[in-house]
Amino acid sequence: MSTVKFGILSTANIGKTQVIPAIQRSENAEAVAIASRNINNAKEVAAELSIEKTYGTYEELLEDQEIDAVYIPLPNSLHKEWIIKACENKKHVLCEKPIALNNQELEEIVSAANRHNVLLMEAFMYQFHPQHDKVKEIIASGEIGEVSLMRASFSFYLEDRSNIRLINELGGGSMYDVGCYTLHSIRNIFAQEPSSVFATETKRNGLDVDTTMSGVLTFADGKMGVFDSSFDSVHRQNYEVVGSIGTI
Template sequence: MSVRWGILGAGNFARQHMGPAIHAAQGADLVALATTSAEKASGFLSFCPTLTVHPTYDALLADPQIDVVYIPLPNHLHVEWVNKALDAGKHVLCEKPLAMNASEIPALMARRDQTGLLVAEAFMIVHHPQWKWAKEQVASGAIGKLVHVTGRFTFDNRDPGNIRNRPETGGGALRDIGIYVIGSARFVTGEEPSEISSRIRWENGVDVFTEIGATFPGFTYSAYISTRLHRGQEMVFHGEEGLIRLTAPFNANVFGEARVDLHRPGLEILTKRWPDSNHYVLQVEAFCHSLRTGEDYACPLEFSYGTQEMMDRVFDAAQSL
């Protein structure tokens, strides 16, 4: 039996990526959307013509035909509408960042445990096979002892009207894309930082460039993110006996081909490619699988709490550029 999904809001990301992914995923059925805009709704109806369009968010939450609510709303609204969805008895997949700070997440964990509903952050990369393979290689010792991790994620977004450039909606580069360079390092290594340093450049109340340095129990870490630079992304895990490089780690097959290079002694490079994997579809299918079977979800709230806590510490440690 298919798991029935509704989308709370009709933003561009939901229309371009997650809406089509829910519609395409095996075991999922996209049945409803909440929006007051007929124009925005038409973009979803073009690929899912049977969609029920509700005029309000509350109407969608009251729809008995929906099992799961996907929330792609602006950052500052996430916790509020996750709680409202739980009040309505719905499972929830919420876009990142799940919360504005880590202190908000324990209450969501408690509500998850109390209700028995599945609540998760839409950190899609952990479902992509390139990241699963990278994690396996580091764990197996394919690069020897891990010594240093580096990351970067940048693009140029100077539109003052964009919600990512508005402080009142929880905008800024760190919450938008910093979560990836932070969360991916934690996912692969399973470690948490003991020390953090950072430098942030601000424009009009939002962070637009951040440098991060950190010490983890087993390795050191450096990364930078920006919404004012030419687009680029990469993650590197450098060990004593090898190196793993992900060349399109966060927007696989959009920024570039999903590819992982494993550099080994003797200038040998093993390259793995996944040209057909869609991490949004895989995320939806994994969520549905956990609902049906009760098996652990790859990105539980405990993992999201750790990523948010590290982001909070980056903000707290920051010196201004």
């Protein structure tokens, strides 16, 4: 089995605490390099996590011919730029969600990946969890009957107004940060795209991002998905699938 050699763009906490350790535990992947605009930050994380190479710019890492793929946990507003640059350097890409901020960005990203023949993936880890597989298995078995509705929620209270998640220019907002999980999970379970979407948002005083959003997805076969995300509510992270004779 060949080993995929990963380069990491930035020293973001999600990479340090979750993704890099996961790569290192894998039997077929290795984190070989990390880049930061502050080389000292890169060296500090590299020493902590036993990563061989460090770079003081993202461009230098992308030019490293040893690297097969990159993991991108940069601010949401920078995803498109660095995904496209990675594709141009023939690197496969694993990017933190949301992979793009709008449909136009997504089309440009997908076009770049196709043009340079590289793999592109958005980092929704939940879909590979055995628990999620079990949900699909139960639905397929008919145990809960005919599924007609799914509800998905993700929220936590965020007080620090300097947090990147509350900065509009960097792609902040509850929908981009955690609401994307609710939409993805509904579409994943139903295995189809919605025919219509309705959503409404609220913004905490003085902030220019949605701090709460809720809405409804409707599907061509009559199914409905109800979702909500929030930085104004207690921690919730769940979904419910409703069938004609049972729920999960």
